[in-house]
Amino acid sequence: MSAKTVQFLILTRLIKIMTKKNSNPRVAIYDLTDCEGCEVKIVSLREKLLVLEKRIDIVDWRLGQERKEDGPFDVTLIEGAPITQEEIDLIKSLREKSKFLIGLGSCATLGGIPAIMEKSEREKWCKKIYGEKYKPRGIDALPLSAYIHVDFLIHGCPIEESELVRTVEELLSGKKPSYRGYSVCFECKQAGNPCRLIDEKPCLGPITQGGCGAVCINGGSPCYGCFGLREDANIDALLKILNNITDPPGGEASKKEIERYFSMFLNKVNK
Amino acid sequence: MNNFIAKIEGHGNLNIDWDAGEVKLNIFEGERLFEGILVGRTAEEMAWITPRICGVCPTAHNLASLNAIENALGIKPSKTTVLLRDLMQCGQMIQSHVLHLFFLVLPDYIGIDRATELAPKNPAAFKDALSLKEVSDKIVQIVGGRIVHPTTTTIGGFHKVPTKSALKVLLKKLKETEDAARKTIQIFEGIEYPELKVDLKLAAQEGEYIIAVSSTDIEKKDKSLITDYKKNIEEEVREYSTAKFSKYKGEETLVGSLARLAVFGSSASKIDFTNPFHNNIAQAIETLYYHQKAIEIVEKLLEMKINAEAIKQSSNPSLKGIGSTEAPRGGLYHEVHLSQDNDIIYANIITPTVQNLTSIEKSAKALLGQTKNKSREEMEKLLTMLVRAYDPCISCSAH
Numbered sequence: 001m002s003a004k005t006v007q008f009l010i011l012t013r014l015i016k017i018m019t020k021k022n023s024n025p026r027v028a029i030y031d032l033t034d035c036e037g038c039e040v041k042i043v044s045l046r047e048k049l050l051v052l053e054k055r056i057d058i059v060d061w062r063l064g065q066e067r068k069e070d071g072p073f074d075v076t077l078i079e080g081a082p083i084t085q086e087e088i089d090l091i092k093s094l095r096e097k098s099k100f101l102i103g104l105g106s107c108a109t110l111g112g113i114p115a116i117m118e119k120s121e122r123e124k125w126c127k128k129i130y131g132e133k134y135k136p137r138g139i140d141a142l143p144l145s146a147y148i149h150v151d152f153l154i155h156g157c158p159i160e161e162s163e164l165v166r167t168v169e170e171l172l173s174g175k176k177p178s179y180r181g182y183s184v185c186f187e188c189k190q191a192g193n194p195c196r197l198i199d200e201k202p203c204l205g206p207i208t209q210g211g212c213g214a215v216c217i218n219g220g221s222p223c224y225g226c227f228g229l230r231e232d233a234n235i236d237a238l239l240k241i242l243n244n245i246t247d248p249p250g251g252e253a254s255k256k257e258i259e260r261y262f263s264m265f266l267n268k269v270n271k
Numbered sequence: 272m273n274n275f276i277a278k279i280e281g282h283g284n285l286n287i288d289w290d291a292g293e294v295k296l297n298i299f300e301g302e303r304l305f306e307g308i309l310v311g312r313t314a315e316e317m318a319w320i321t322p323r324i325c326g327v328c329p330t331a332h333n334l335a336s337l338n339a340i341e342n343a344l345g346i347k348p349s350k351t352t353v354l355l356r357d358l359m360q361c362g363q364m365i366q367s368h369v370l371h372l373f374f375l376v377l378p379d380y381i382g383i384d385r386a387t388e389l390a391p392k393n394p395a396a397f398k399d400a401l402s403l404k405e406v407s408d409k410i411v412q413i414v415g416g417r418i419v420h421p422t423t424t425t426i427g428g429f430h431k432v433p434t435k436s437a438l439k440v441l442l443k444k445l446k447e448t449e450d451a452a453r454k455t456i457q458i459f460e461g462i463e464y465p466e467l468k469v470d471l472k473l474a475a476q477e478g479e480y481i482i483a484v485s486s487t488d489i490e491k492k493d494k495s496l497i498t499d500y501k502k503n504i505e506e507e508v509r510e511y512s513t514a515k516f517s518k519y520k521g522e523e524t525l526v527g528s529l530a531r532l533a534v535f536g537s538s539a540s541k542i543d544f545t546n547p548f549h550n551n552i553a554q555a556i557e558t559l560y561y562h563q564k565a566i567e568i569v570e571k572l573l574e575m576k577i578n579a580e581a582i583k584q585s586s587n588p589s590l591k592g593i594g595s596t597e598a599p600r601g602g603l604y605h606e607v608h609l610s611q612d613n614d615i616i617y618a619n620i621i622t623p624t625v626q627n628l629t630s631i632e633k634s635a636k637a638l639l640g641q642t643k644n645k646s647r648e649e650m651e652k653l654l655t656m657l658v659r660a661y662d663p664c665i666s667c668s669a670h
Contacts, residue, residue: 033301035666036280037326037419043374044408044418046401050387058385064374065385066277083301113323114303116312125307130508130515137513138301158326158419219415219422220430221319260312264319 018074018171025074025172028060029104030094032080032087033114033138037158038105039063039079045161052165055172071097075171077154081107081114083138088147095148102167103144106157106226111268113157114141118267142268152177156212157226157265163211180210183230184223188214196222200245202261207233224264275299276655278375280327281665285635285654286511289647294635294654296628298512300669309618314340314609315426321605321620322420325667327370330363330411331598333421335605339594343609345585346427352579354568355414355429359421360596361565362410365403365452366418367599368528368554368561371662372459373400376551379656380462396458399451403558406441406448410565413437428581435573442569445562452559459555460541464548464660465653469637471630472522473530473544476595476602482534483519486545489533495520497595500604504621514668516628517621523630526601526623527662528553547634548660598623600664624668631661 018025031039042049043064059069076098082088095101106112117125119140126136144150154163170177184205188195191214196203204225205217212227229235239258246254275282286295305324309317318336322329334356341348348356373396374386383389389397408418413433415421423431433441474483476497483493495503506515518524529550532542542549542556590609595602601623608617635654642653 031282033282033303033666033669035323035326035329037323037329040326040370040419043370044404046404050390053387061385062275062277063280064278065378067384068277081301083303084299086299087301113308113320114301116308116320117304121307122302122304125304126302129302129304129306134508135510136302137299138303141301141303157323158417215417216422218431219417220425221416221422224319260316264316 018174024057026059027056028073028076030078033083034080034107041158041161073098075100077102077104078108079104081141083141091148100151103150103153105159106265108144109153109155110265111141111143115268155227160212182210184208184210184214186210188217191218193217202242206238207235226265283665292639298514298669300513300665302513305670306618309615312615314613324670325664326419327367328598329420330359331603335594335596335603339592339605339607340426342592343590343607345588346582352428358568359414361561362407364561364599365407365558368558369403372554399454402448402451406444413441425581429579432577432579438569438573445566452562455558456555459552467638468545469634472524473533474519474524474526475531475534476597484533515625517625518629523633525630526626528557550660622667624664627661
């Protein structure tokens with residue numbers, strides 16, 4: 001099958017799922033190991049959540065309700081990083097039960113902050129934190145895509161509410177959700193921020209997908225790339241700039257500083 | 272697996288031994304090993320990384336980390352910075368309490384499942400809940416830059432401070448919602464909670480001290496220095512949990528709203544400190560308290576020049592610091608050691624829920640012993656409600 005045919009099939013399937021006449025699409029929301037901040041953002045939708053609930057049927061959501069129906073689900077949102085074997089098994093079974101599966105937030109989409117921890121270092125730290133006798137449950141902090149096919153990624157640490165609403169709206173109108181075709185820089189300019197890179201402060205804005213409204217830079221913090229790499233990100237060009245503005249250019253300290261930026265959210269992402 | 276207590280933050284379930292009358296709280300969260308993640312990162316990054324321990328109380332972690340780093344670097348933040356941070360804490364308390372009370376607890380008592388079902392059932396209460404959620408989100412948004420995981424805070428001060436016009440808008444919103452905070456107390460005082468009597472220690476931070484009282488005698492206060500937190504809050508590893516369990520000075524101790532009211536004195540007559548279910552009344556009372564405190568702070572800020580530029584570190588800092596704060600669920604402790612280059616070489620974090628876990632088990636055992644004529648199914652529901660009353664944050668506990 002050509003890519004175009006696959007696209008067409010996905011689209012027709014989606015239209016069928018999301019625009020069913022008689023019943024609303026069945027939605028499940030799951031969380032794995034994480035901070036649950038993205039689900040807090042769902043609650044922060046407030047009145048909008050009520051509006052959304054008129055068009056979708058949340059049949060399984062541990063944080064929000066006791067009601068717990070089994071699959072199949074039309075849409076499943078998964079927040080968090082699968083760290084334990086049980087979580088890995090769970091997402092595999094959710095994949096089988098779900099027609100359209102979405103990663104919610106950077107832990108699910110990129111591995112996020114928990115993925116700063118290298119697999120090879122886990123044993124050492126488990127011993128230090130829990131003691132010699134402790135039997136660890138975690139294997140490695142990786143994004144969902146390390147184990148299952150994920151249909152769409154809603155990035156962010158935490159997610160931006162508007163991106164979640166947009167994704168659901170697009171699904172409800174039978175469209176395959178699309179990624180932002182521009183970088184954080186675009187929104188950063190709109191927000192009127194001075195450019196960090198011109199001011200010789202490191203920033204991953206140019207290679208990071210937009211959609212966040214440059215919220216971190218607005219607040220005075222750098223962009224660490226939690227919205228994931230944008231399509232055709234020119235990492236080499238950014239590395240050249242970062243090399244020039246970190247001190248001393250090309251030196252060990254400079255390399256370490258650049259590595260810190262790339263390891264905050266993107267440590268387990270194939271760059 | 273996949274059978275977790277609903278409507279609590281994180282993944283846990285109960286293992287009930289009906290014959291022995293014992294309850295164990297299994298915690299399944301994967302280990303994220305934050306204390307390891309922090310080592311090798313810079314001092315500045317600590318307050319960026321630790322909020323990700325918990326999305327319900329990220330601001331508390333952010334502030335505790337800043338506090339720890341500033342102590343390590345010998346920085347005393349300006350009065351304006353302290354005021355702005357106190358305002359963030361007010362917002363954090365209301366955000367967390369309102370989420371817990373209306374979205375996780377209330378459904379148990381009024382016969383609904385999901386909180387949004389409150390909208391048709393009691394539109395006025397639902398509107399109040401949303402308006403409190405909105406105004407508390409707004410506080411943290413305006414001062415911290417984002418409602419979850421702050422962006423404006425930094426070591427020694429703020430990258431950016433709120434404008435006066437933003438604060439004026441906030442003040443108006445706060446005044447409009449004060450009544451909703453008052454009504455929240457009425458709702459949660461009006462609930463008939465399950466009966467339970469437990470002899471627990473209740474502890475809260477005050478200045479440089481941890482103050483502890485007994486649930487049966489809140490007048491007698493025991494004091495210990497926060498700098499001795501590691502000695503007094505002893506952590507223990509249990510094979511059924513990825514979170515540690517701790518006791519304060521060897522005793523099961525409850526921390527959080529109920530403990531703060533016990534320690535700081537509450538005039539509310541309806542509260543019974545021996546009944547952990549009453550933590551929900553305490554959270555409602557605190558919602559109004561922090562709401563009023565937020566109004567006071569904003570009024571103060573509007574009268575002064577708001578400059579919270581970051582203060583530089585002292586010339587010969589100790590490079591070791593402890594940061595503490597009262598998070599929504601109780602006393603939070605962050606400790607950090609830095610290298611000469613301000614890289615983190617050691618980190619230790621004790622969260623409120625780690626302290627509460629042992630007291631949850633003790634209270635659950637008491638509930639099993641004291642409740643008569645209930646089926647196992649009813650008893651399980653009651654125990655789940657008890658866990659929920661504590662508002663455990665399991666993500667925090669298994670950081």
